[in-house]
Amino acid sequence: xxxxxxxxxxxxxxxxxxxxxxxxxxGMRQPPAAATKPPFPLDDPEAVSEGARRFSSSCxxxxxxxxxxxxxxxxxxxxxxxxxxxxxxxxxxxxxMPAFQTVLPPEEIWKLVAYIMSLSSATDD
Amino acid sequence: xEKWRPIGFTTFLCGLLLLLAVPPFAAGQTAGMSRLQNDDxxxxxxxxxxxxxxxxxxxxxxxxxxxxxxxxAWVHQPGALVQGLESTPLVVDGVMYYIASYNRVFALDxxxxxxxxxxxxxxxxxxxxxxxxxxNRGVAVxxxxxxxxSLDGRVFALDQKTGKVAWEKQVLNTKKCSCNFTGAxxxxxxxxxxxxxxGELPIQGKIWxxxxxxxxxxxxxxxIKEDPKSWGGDSGKFGGGGGWMTGSYDPALNLIYWGTxxxxxxxxxxxxxxxxxxxxSSMLALDAxxxxxxxxxxxxxxxxxxxxxxxxESLVLDRDGKKLLVHQNKSGFVxxxxxxxxxxxxVWPMIHTYNxxxxxxxxxxxxxxxxxxxxxxxxxFICPWIAGGRSWNSGSYNPKTKLWYNTAMExxxxxxxxxxxxxxxxxxxxxxGGDQVAKHPPGGEAYGHLDARDPVTGERKWSxxxxxxxIGSVLSxxxxxxxxxxxxxxxxxxxxxxxxxxxxxxxxxxxxxxxxSYAVNGKQYIAVPSGLGSLVLGLxxxxxxxxxxxxxxxxxxxxxxx
Numbered sequence: 001x002x003x004x005x006x007x008x009x010x011x012x013x014x015x016x017x018x019x020x021x022x023x024x025x026x027g028m029r030q031p032p033a034a035a036t037k038p039p040f041p042l043d044d045p046e047a048v049s050e051g052a053r054r055f056s057s058s059c060x061x062x063x064x065x066x067x068x069x070x071x072x073x074x075x076x077x078x079x080x081x082x083x084x085x086x087x088x089x090x091x092x093x094x095x096x097m098p099a100f101q102t103v104l105p106p107e108e109i110w111k112l113v114a115y116i117m118s119l120s121s122a123t124d125d
Numbered sequence: 126x127e128k129w130r131p132i133g134f135t136t137f138l139c140g141l142l143l144l145l146a147v148p149p150f151a152a153g154q155t156a157g158m159s160r161l162q163n164d165d166x167x168x169x170x171x172x173x174x175x176x177x178x179x180x181x182x183x184x185x186x187x188x189x190x191x192x193x194x195x196x197x198a199w200v201h202q203p204g205a206l207v208q209g210l211e212s213t214p215l216v217v218d219g220v221m222y223y224i225a226s227y228n229r230v231f232a233l234d235x236x237x238x239x240x241x242x243x244x245x246x247x248x249x250x251x252x253x254x255x256x257x258x259x260x261n262r263g264v265a266v267x268x269x270x271x272x273x274x275s276l277d278g279r280v281f282a283l284d285q286k287t288g289k290v291a292w293e294k295q296v297l298n299t300k301k302c303s304c305n306f307t308g309a310x311x312x313x314x315x316x317x318x319x320x321x322x323x324g325e326l327p328i329q330g331k332i333w334x335x336x337x338x339x340x341x342x343x344x345x346x347x348x349i350k351e352d353p354k355s356w357g358g359d360s361g362k363f364g365g366g367g368g369w370m371t372g373s374y375d376p377a378l379n380l381i382y383w384g385t386x387x388x389x390x391x392x393x394x395x396x397x398x399x400x401x402x403x404x405x406s407s408m409l410a411l412d413a414x415x416x417x418x419x420x421x422x423x424x425x426x427x428x429x430x431x432x433x434x435x436x437x438e439s440l441v442l443d444r445d446g447k448k449l450l451v452h453q454n455k456s457g458f459v460x461x462x463x464x465x466x467x468x469x470x471x472v473w474p475m476i477h478t479y480n481x482x483x484x485x486x487x488x489x490x491x492x493x494x495x496x497x498x499x500x501x502x503x504x505x506f507i508c509p510w511i512a513g514g515r516s517w518n519s520g521s522y523n524p525k526t527k528l529w530y531n532t533a534m535e536x537x538x539x540x541x542x543x544x545x546x547x548x549x550x551x552x553x554x555x556x557x558g559g560d561q562v563a564k565h566p567p568g569g570e571a572y573g574h575l576d577a578r579d580p581v582t583g584e585r586k587w588s589x590x591x592x593x594x595x596i597g598s599v600l601s602x603x604x605x606x607x608x609x610x611x612x613x614x615x616x617x618x619x620x621x622x623x624x625x626x627x628x629x630x631x632x633x634x635x636x637x638x639x640x641x642s643y644a645v646n647g648k649q650y651i652a653v654p655s656g657l658g659s660l661v662l663g664l665x666x667x668x669x670x671x672x673x674x675x676x677x678x679x680x681x682x683x684x685x686x687x
Contacts, residue, residue: 026227026245026246026247026248053543056541056543056559056560057543057545057555057557057558057559057560058555058557060560061511061560061561061562061563061663061664061667062660062661062663062664063663065562065663065666065667066560066561066562066667069562069667070666070667070670070673071663071664071666071667071673072662072663072665072666072672072673073663075673093253093254095207095253095258095259096207096208096258096259096658098253098254098255098256098258099253099254100254101254102251102254102300102551102552103254103303103548103551103552103554104554
């Protein structure tokens with residue numbers, strides 16, 4: 001079982017490396033987003049609400065599913081994330097997920113982080 | 126009578142005059158056009174194989190009697206599998222040309238799969254910020270060049286023999302518009318025609334024609350009409366549209382037929398874009414030389430559902446003395462036109478499950494009993510779903526059986542409309558105006574099917590159901606075969622007359638691209654792009670959670686007889 005887990009992790013790493021390699025080889029690497037801090041508490045209801053609106057208008061049905069339910073991209077409901085990790089992933093993207101740093105200002109990205117963090121205790125219902 | 130037309134006399138005369146009157150380089154251009162129009166059965170020289178978009182290979186060496194003896198001849202892997210392999214390969218004189226994700230272009234010996242050259246463009250980092258990436262659906266070949274539109278808004282012409290860049294042009298300001306090229310160009314005479322993505326963006330989408338020799342712009346057509354009656358307020362500035370897939374061409378009429386994308390925002394909360402929103406979700410007939418609009422028909426006036434006309438092959442079909450055009454709209458309805466003037470001849474549904482209208486008038490094309498999602502924040506049940514009654518994959522028309530082999534999806538959705546302000550700075554943001562989630566139809570499970578139908582009347586001869594609605598294109602052949610790959614990674618050959626399965630092969634990843642057939646040195650091959658990926662695939666797990674784990678992939682499988 002342990003061997004299987006290691007194999008899966010290695011395969012995932014290799015695939016990730018392949019994608020990164022293609023991005024690098026074809027000159028598409030984005031400069032990493034500058035580290036920022038959230039300008040509001042991440043449990044601020046207004047920020048969560050605005051993040052939800054931004055999330056649903058970003059065509060999430062095609063990507064993470066409505067309100068972070070199941071899709072081809074990672075499911076977001078019921079998961080606990082580090083806010084800095086979420087910010088970096090949204091800002092920098094990861095193929096085929098777009099990088100949002102050139103489209104959204106940091107404050108808007110943090111609202112998305114706030115919304116996704118609010119889904120940590122959500123169920124699939 | 127439905128057959129590939131020989132070169133018209135006028136075209137022939139023009140070609141002859143050009144040959145006599147212009148230097149050798151331009152003479153080569155004429156030869157390129159002639160090469161595309163000559164129906165060499167061994168070749169698959171353009172996206173839909175021929176200007177009539179039949180996707181039919183007349184080859185018959187592989188047929189119903191021997192297809193069970195198919196075996197793998199070779200496999201080529203492009204090494205880029207994000208979003209799978211969506212393209213349709215071309216074969217010209219024994220060389221296969223195809224494009225994969227990240228605009229990787231390959232030229233291969235079509236008999237052995239040996240690489241002759243490859244071209245990996247250095248793409249602008251803006252590509253990583255786009256919604257429509259990193260897939261591409263095809264290249265075009267002509268005038269000694271291989272053409273494609275890039276993810277970062279350029280158009281490339283590569284030397285057909287070496288793969289070296291002959292010219293490249295930055296056509297779109299992708300950093301600003303977030304738009305790009307993902308569909309295959311069409312070479313028409315001395316021009317390369319292609320359309321851009323735009324339907325989900327607050328921009329004005331266009332169809333472009335470049336001079337094949339130099340890349341200079343020949344003409345452009347704005348799919349957003351400058352008309353305050355059609356676009357209330359300033360909504361036209363953000364109207365979307367575009368023409369993201371590949372059109373057809375009628376050499377006799379010198380008309381290009383090109384379907385356009387949906388208006389933006391996709392959903393209208395009431396007042397988002399007052400008017401009928403021309404020329405979105407429309408079929409256009411454009412003069413091939415000038416891009417002048419000869420006629421148009423808006424299949425979905427004021428599109429409320431993202432049922433655009435940008436997808437779908439346009440069959441150029443002659444029947445009973447009529448010059449027809451048969452076009453699949455994303456709504457699941459098929460529009461049949463008189464292609465000389467755009468008058469509706471028939472409209473019929475490929476799908477059984479729809480409630481966005483009660484029906485569409487088969488005599489006028491009018492939408493009867495519209496049912497738009499309008500109420501902000503309140504989910505509304507709509508059929509078919511946003512992926513359509515059919516997606517952008519193509520059917521195939523066999524002029525021998527006179528049947529159109531086409532796929533369909535019986536899936537619904539719940540749409541929630543949300544007001545949205547168009548974002549254009551610092552770059553265009555997605556402009557959907559709502560969200561949606563897939564739902565099963567009332568009283569049953571969602572599913573898909575592959576049908577054999579009369580393309581004009583819609584009469585069905587046979588049908589095969591699939592649990593997972595298929596999104597791969599179809600091939601039909603002179604050997605009486607229908608070839609089609611499913612979402613689970615199985616490609617099958619069917620008897621075109623009966624639908625009986627005659628052969629199958631598991632490629633290991635689902636099918637989104639276009640299978641083709643060709644011959645090299647007297648030997649027939651069937652090429653099947655395999656590799657699951659697609660934006661619409663993200664919609665499936667809401668109904669079928671296991672699809673989340675269906676493996677991605679990207680490989681060109683080529684089969685021949687043992």
